[in-house]
Amino acid sequence: MQRMPEEDVGQIPRDLRSAWIVAIGTELALGQAQDTNSAWLAQRLAALGVRADRHVVVADELAAIRAVLSQAAAAGDLVLVTGGLGPTDDDVTRAALAKAAGVGLEEDAASVERLQAFFARRGREMPERNRVQALIPRTGLALPNQCGTAPGIHMLLEGTPCYVLPGVPFEMRAMYEAEVEPVVRAAAAGAVLRSRRLHTFGAGESDVGLKIRDLMARGRNPEVGTTAEIGVVSVRINARGRDAAEADGLLDEAEAEIRRRLGPLVYGRDSETLGGVVGERLVELGWTLSTAESCTGGLISQLLTDVPGSSRYFLGGLVTYSNALKTGLVGVDQALLMAHGAVSEPVAVAMADGAARVTGSDVAVSVTGVAGPGGGSVEKPVGLVFIGLHTCGACAPHAFRFGEDHPREVIRMRAARMALHLVRTSLPDPPAARPGR
């Protein structure tokens, strides 16, 4: 039997409001790897009106994990745990959970079968080593893993429901969606917290904050705040209501007011990205796009193709990192490179024009700049970036100074986002005629 009767492990309490999220792994505590699971889980919980009061990271150490689990179970209505379920000896979450509950571990027959089937699908026999993953605390339930080896665990800890999920992000996500979310959704039927984010590009955080300052006053519902990340200033709106409809109504009102004040600075909301928004506009217009990148090295085309279905409008990109390719691939005149250097307005223009010509796209955007940390000069310091924007048969250059004090990855991301921002704001409102070539 795969599942014990529900009464044996307890229901999640109605009126569920607050959760603790615990991420386990020495590599996380030492900062050798980044915990992305907790943020993902917090977001999913928030959508159901459950607030993650604390996220805690703790190393693969039995006593420390046990202590954190007990503290979390005492403080939260729900505890979600990720990590430490692997097949190697440093994975002690199973044992720590059993200790915290004061029970032993037992092999779960259904989990062993699923492990064997997992390896069989890949044409291999299960390594004996993986059998340890089927050990489950006696009072717990094994949760099937649809896309990996580690089963999850569901059990009550000091009366609080506790779900332990694998640390591998996509396995964790699939298991959360199949095993945890339906139960949380059913339980979190009291007050609902709904969130929305509006993303802006083109103004600083304090400028954005000033335009919506009254909406950001403490204690209001919805609660409004801002965050900044490499040029993107996001406005988050959190609304509480008795149900989703009430909370969503508050969100709609706040969103409309914020959009009115911020105007075209707002490019999208929630999971919308600059790359995705540019894509939607291009689809509406029936236009196509190409790129010619130097210092961003393919980042713009990567941001564009992160979006499923981007082949409808993104023809392709040319990463002309060397001067020879700038000449050979996109036809930048060698004399232009000699006279102005690769990082210059005329070269940015020639790259964008060349990309449009070579690919036959309606719009083309190019970037050439000094991403650093080396390669800067007094005349052309680190952070100097030129963007060429070819649209409707004409090409305009744009120059930026992204700050010598910024690291390489920040300058590259800022340049790539700026390129997409320029494309977005240059596109006419649909419907429009396809431009002549």
Added chain:
Amino acid sequence: MQRMPEEDVGQIPRDLRSAWIVAIGTELALGQAQDTNSAWLAQRLAALGVRADRHVVVADELAAIRAVLSQAAAAGDLVLVTGGLGPTDDDVTRAALAKAAGVGLEEDAASVERLQAFFARRGREMPERNRVQALIPRTGLALPNQCGTAPGIHMLLEGTPCYVLPGVPFEMRAMYEAEVEPVVRAAAAGAVLRSRRLHTFGAGESDVGLKIRDLMARGRNPEVGTTAEIGVVSVRINARGRDAAEADGLLDEAEAEIRRRLGPLVYGRDSETLGGVVGERLVELGWTLSTAESCTGGLISQLLTDVPGSSRYFLGGLVTYSNALKTGLVGVDQALLMAHGAVSEPVAVAMADGAARVTGSDVAVSVTGVAGPGGGSVEKPVGLVFIGLHTCGACAPHAFRFGEDHPREVIRMRAARMALHLVRTSLPDPPAARPGR
């Protein structure tokens, strides 16, 4: 005066061993943004022998922050805090810190001057809104921010030294390096914890674990563990010693043994990346590389150009997302596309050959596949990827099934890393002659 005398804020205790890291932000607690600061700080502390026992994330709420700060100060020898120092009304870290210490906030004249100078350098006047960032708890010290507006704060909390740093990652990093690390380094002179990671590609976590199982036994020094992330299995080694030399000696021994057992699976250590390692080999050989990407959409060239100085060997890349560009740019025969489809071995080979021909590179790698979530069929399911590797004038195709159950970004990253892995393992050991073209 910029600084109060040191005795006024206290020294970090000698024999510093354990730190708490607190990240503040409603966007972090709700999972709307990812906290990368805590992992970075933990890594830097570990290098000095200071273990981050806990990382805690808490929302922008005065009472909650105050409680977490008090708990952290009681439990740790050192508390590092990031975030909530912005100019908008949702930034309450300054106030929470003052409350926790039971003192008021005062404007710091030096910080106001630095804020004004910051805006002046950008040709603007300081928005009045930013003045609030110069407020510092009365018993604290303002820490100058070299690349942003928010000053940091250093003060004692219940006798424990506490450093509050800005939430913007590169500002936080610069301030940590200038203001915090030197003090921690001087204080953490007792036991030293040194860490190293060896990165492998090409085998699963349990296979890697099996080869080094005895080294992973509990309680050993060094402590050895594994983690897996999209095809990369990393072995981390943490060694304790009386000083850095002793700890490093233990690391060297363990590294040599692990390398002996894992052989060519190991591609690098610590911050070394597949892209960087491939680059180093190419430099040693005097060879050049180009790419032709379809489903990875520029990700390979992005991983390559993440590395400063990559222009020495990376000529450029062609993102041939549309079939027309596969034909037009890299010369894939249209008949080939018709007969086999874009996702096929012959097209992968033709793309790599085309990239080498068009760019004149010694080595070229191509990827064509189905990244999903749409576009799969029974014959060519999501996760099917072909990689073409052109080297020494010949081209070999490689076929992979990365799993229909994997999300788009995982399939793309796995394909891009596999392409770099194939390039790496195909390169001859230097020194070698430059191949004929």
